[in-house]
Amino acid sequence: MTGRTLEELGLARAPRDHPLTYPGAWPEDSGLLHGDRILPLDRLVHEDRVPVLSVGSNACAAQLRHKMAESGITTPVPMVRTRVTGLGVGVSAHVSRLGYVSASPVASPQCARELFVIWLDARQLTVIDASEGVPLRDGNYDRAWLPAPDVRIELSDGGTLPGAYAYVNRRGVLRNGSGAPRAHPGQRPLLTELLAGSAPLRELFGGTPEDFCARARADAALCLRGTRLFAEHKWVTASGLERYVRPGHSRSLRRPWPAAKD
Numbered sequence: 451m452t453g454r455t456l457e458e459l460g461l462a463r464a465p466r467d468h469p470l471t472y473p474g475a476w477p478e479d480s481g482l483l484h485g486d487r488i489l490p491l492d493r494l495v496h497e498d499r500v501p502v503l504s505v506g507s508n509a510c511a512a513q514l515r516h517k518m519a520e521s522g523i524t525t526p527v528p529m530v531r532t533r534v535t536g537l538g539v540g541v542s543a544h545v546s547r548l549g550y551v552s553a554s555p556v557a558s559p560q561c562a563r564e565l566f567v568i569w570l571d572a573r574q575l576t577v578i579d580a581s582e583g584v585p586l587r588d589g590n591y592d593r594a595w596l597p598a599p600d601v602r603i604e605l606s607d608g609g610t611l612p613g614a615y616a617y618v619n620r621r622g623v624l625r626n627g628s629g630a631p632r633a634h635p636g637q638r639p640l641l642t643e644l645l646a647g648s649a650p651l652r653e654l655f656g657g658t659p660e661d662f663c664a665r666a667r668a669d670a671a672l673c674l675r676g677t678r679l680f681a682e683h684k685w686v687t688a689s690g691l692e693r694y695v696r697p698g699h700s701r702s703l704r705r706p707w708p709a710a711k712d
Contacts, residue, residue: 454487454488454489455486455487456486456487456488456511456512456515457486459477459488460475461475461476461477461488461510461511461512462512463475463512464507464510464512464513464515464516465507465510465513465548465550465637466507466513466516466548469548469549469550469637469663469666469667470550470637470638470641470659470660470663471637472506472507472550472552472553472636472637473505473506473507473509473510473553473634473636473637474507474509474510474512474513475510475511475512476509476510476511476566477509477511477529477531477566479531480494480528480529480530480531480606481529482526482527482528482529483511483514483515483526483527483528483529484526484527485515485524485526486515488511488529489526491528491530494530494605494606494607494609495605495609495611496528496569498571499528499569499570499571500569500570500571500575500615501567501568501569501603501611501613501614501615502567502568502569502570502575502578502593502614502615502616502617503534503537503555503565503566503567503596503601503603503614503615503616504565504566504567504568505537505539505553505554505555505565505616506539506552506553506554506634507552507553508566508568508578508617509529509565509566509568511529514527514529514568517577517578517581518574518577520577521573521577523573523574523577525571525573525574527568527569527570527574528568528569529566529567529568530566530567530568530569530605531564531565531566531606532564532565532566532567532603532604532605532606532611533562533563533564533603533604534562534563534564534565534601534602534603534604535561535562535601535602535604536557536558536559536561536600536601536602537555537556537557537558537561537563537565537596537601537616538555538556538557538558538561538563538631538633539553539554539555539556539563539565539633539634540553540554540555540556540623540624540631540632540633540634540689541553541554541623541624541631541632541633541634541640542554542590542619542621542623542624543619543621543622543623543624543677543680543681543685543686544590544619544621544673544676544677544680545666545672545673545674545676545677545680546666546673547666547667547668547669547670547673548666548667549662549663549664549666549667550637550641550663550666551624551637551640551641551644552590553634554591554617554618554619554623554689555596555616555617555618555689555691556623556631556689556690556691557689557690557691558631558690567603567611567614579593582617584617589620590619590620590621591617591618591619591620592617592618592620592695593615593616593617593618594615594616594617594618594691594694594695594696595613595614595615595694596613596614596615596616596691596694597612597613597694598610598611598612598613601613601614616691618689618691618692618694618695619689621677621681621686622686622687622688622689623686623687623688623689624680624685624686624687625685625686625687629687630687631687631689631690637659638659641659641662641663642658642659645657645658645659645662648679648683650679650683651676651679654672654675654676654679655672655676
């Protein structure tokens, strides 16, 4: 089958290797990520897997492929394009060691947008949880169940999901001038705006988005200083999704879905 590889589809670049491309290229439509290919899906709902809403690079096929390959996982991942109402894409209040400032979900009752749901089995879910820092005491995200009707997730066939998981930032999100969560405009414009607004941030990371990415990559201490600076500048606010986070919830699976299977 030709025309289905990530290279052929223009989806082969991962933000982990090219941080200014964050959140990376998303597929145009639903598909089955199988190794280096995206194949047609035979259904939109996968009852033996867990639905996870992706607002950032987890919807980038190349990034998702890297995460699975690093853990030796070769099982395919269904990626389903959905229409989501009640959820916006904000800016995480932390600097990633991969060299960018990530996206984070925010409560936004009037917002409607296209987002991917990835359907994960138990091993895949463990990998994505680990990549988001869920098991770590000082990790950046918790996995929380966002129920309908608070968040409406509509499938292309007109059906809806009873909810899905999302990764809610423990540190909050960056705010705009009015104090509300700011939207993530893409990595280059975001970094340009942040650097322009803070001389201390420029001292840490340089004056350009390229400088920022180069200095942040794999420098955990510098990323932590940048994260603290966001808070010191009082740039941080709540995502509005904190109420969905429950103690121990990130380590359990929510019904109505059965336990995910390998």
